[in-house]
Amino acid sequence: MMKTKNRHSIAVGIFTVIALIVSAISLFPLVWMIISSFKEAKEVLKANPLRFFPTVWVTENYVKLFDDTTYPFLQAMWSTALVAVSAALLSVTINSMAGYAYARLNFRGKTLLWRLSIFTMYIPGITILVTSFVVVNRMGLLDTYWVLILPGLASAYSIFFFRQFFLNMPMATEEAALIDGASRFRIFWSIFIPNAKSPFVIMGTGAFLGYWNSFLWPAMTVTNTQYLQVMQVIRSYNNMYSNAYGVVLAGSALAALPPIIVFLIFQRHIVKGLMISGIK
Amino acid sequence: MSTKGYHSPTQRMDLRTGYLMIIPSLVALFIFVYIPLFMALEKSFTNWNFYGTSEPVGFRNFELVLQNQLFRKSIGNILWFVLMIIPAQMLLTFLFAHALKGMSTRLGPFAKTSVYVPTVISGIVASVIFLFIFNYQGGIINFLVRQLGMKRIAFFNDPWLARGIIAITSMWMGFGSLSLIMYAGLMNIPVSYYEAAEVDGANTLQKFLRITIPSMKNVFILVAINLTTGTLQMFDLPYLMTGGNPVNNTLTPMMYIYNNFKSADYSMGYTVAAALLMMLVIGTLSSFVFRLIRSEKSQDE
Incomplete structure (x- = not known):
C-alpha cells in the first residue's frame, strides 16, 4: 500500500515538472518580447540569454x-x-x-x-x-x-x-x-x-x-x-x-x-x- | 411544423417573431457568404476582371490553374506544412494532456492558463516574435548556435529551415487549445474502464492501447481535421515571416490567391477558380467533421 502511494506521488511529481517546463516554454516567447521591448536599440538584437533583463530599462521604443x-x-x-x-x-x-x-x-x-x-x-x-x-x-x-x-x-x-x-x-x-x-x-x-x-x-x-x-x-x-x-x-x-x-x-x-x-x-x-x- | 394541432403555448406558430429574429443573420449570411459564393461559381467560368467585360471561357480557368507551376508549388508547400504540423502537434498535445491529467491539481490551472495564452495571440504578433527569436544578426537562437562554436545560420534563406520555423510558430499558437481538447477527451473516459482493466490484471501499456487510444478516436479525428483545414488556409505567418520565400518555398495557396488578387497578371476568373478548387478540399474535410459531431451527439441522446 505504502509502495503504490509513493509511486503515485512520484508520478504526480514527474507530470507536474513536465507540465511546468512546457508552460515555461509556452510563455517564454511572449515574455522575451515584452522584456526586449524595454531594451536600448543597440541591445535589442544582441540577444544574450545570460543577460535576460535589459542592462538599462528604457522606454525609448x-x-x-x-x-x-x-x-x-x-x-x-x-x-x-x-x-x-x-x-x-x-x-x-x-x-x-x-x-x-x-x-x-x-x-x-x-x-x-x-x-x-x-x-x-x-x-x-x-x-x-x-x-x-x-x-x-x-x-x-x-x-x-x-x-x-x-x-x-x-x-x-x-x-x-x-x-x-x-x-x-x-x-x-x-x-x-x-x-x-x-x-x-x-x-x-x-x-x-x-x-x-x-x-x-x-x-x-x-x-x-x-x-x-x-x-x-x-x-x-x-x-x-x-x-x-x-x-x-x-x-x-x-x-x-x-x-x-x-x-x-x-x-x-x-x-x-x-x-x-x-x-x-x-x-x-x-x-x-x-x-x-x-x-x- | 404544421399550424394545426398545437397543444402548449410553446408549440404555437410564431411566424412574425421567428422571421424577425433570424432575418439579421440571414441577410448577413446572404450578402457576405452566398452572393460571393455564387459570384465565384459564375465568374470562374469567365475571363472576368474587376474592370471591363467578361466572356465565358468554359473550364479554361480550371485547366490553367491546375497546370500553373506556382499554384502547384503552393499546394506542394502546404502539403509539407500539413505533414510537418499535424502528426507532431497531435502527438505533443496528446502527451501533454496526460501530463495535465496526472499533474498536481494545485498547479493545474496555472499550466492550463500558461499554454493557452499564446492561442489568443494574432499570427502577426506571433510572426514578429519568432522573426526576432530566429533573427540572423542577434536572435537568441543564433546566440546559442554561436555558443556551440558554429557560424550564425540564416534561417530564412533555407527552404526547410524556413518551413520548419513557420511550422513551429504555428504549433506554438495552436498548442494550448488542442491540448485542452485532448485533456477534455481524456477526462471524459470513465474511470470504471481502467478499474475493470486493473481487476483483469492489465498493465499500463495494455490500458493505454486498449482503453485510452480507442476512446480517444473521435477526439483525434476532430483535432486532425480541424488542424488540417486550418493549416490549408495558412496565410499570416508565411506572409509576414518569409513573404513566400526563399524562391516560393513557403508560398501557400492562400498567399497565391491574395497575390493574384493584388497583381493584374491573371484574370479574376482565374483567381476565383483557384479559390474554388481549395474549397473542394477544405469543404469535404469540414463536412466530415460536422458529420462526426452530429453522429456523436445522436449517440448521447
Missing part, C-alpha cells in the same frame, strides 16, 4: 512607437478596439436571436433556413475572399468601419452554439411567461439572456479575438489611416523598423495585451467552451 506619424499606433489601437468591441456585441446579438428562434419558435420554412445558415460553415474564407471584396466594393463600403465590422458578424458556428444551449433550457418558465402574455422578445430578453451567460461570453470573446487579430481582410479593404487596424500597422512597422526592432516589439506587446486581458478575465468560460466543443 515606446516613445518612438507613439511618435510614428506614418502609421499612428494609438489611433490604430483605438480603431481596432472600436471595431472589435462593436462587432463582438452585434455578433452575439444577431446570432443569439437566431439561435433562440431556431431552438424555440415554430415558423414556416424553419428547417430550410436553418440548413441554409449552417451550410455556410462548409464554405472556407479562402473561397469567397476575392468576390467578397467585389461585393463590399460595389456596396461602396471600402475604407469605412462597416467593411471591417459587417462581413464577419453572422456566424453559423455561433448560431449553432446558441441554439444548442437554448434547446437544453427548461420549458416551464417560458410557458408560464407565455400564458401571462409576455412577448417572445420579452421572454428572450428577460428569461433566456440572463440564463445564458456562458454562451454569450464564449461567443463574444471569440468574436472579439477574431476581429482584434484579423489582418488579411483589413489589409484588402482599408487604406485610410483613420481605419487602419493594429495588425496592419504592425506589419508595416516590421518592414520599416528592421534596424530598430525594439519598436516592432513594443507595438506587438501592446497589441497582444487586449486579447490576453480579455482571456484572463473570461478564461473560466473560454476553457469550458473549448472543452465542450472538444467533447460534443
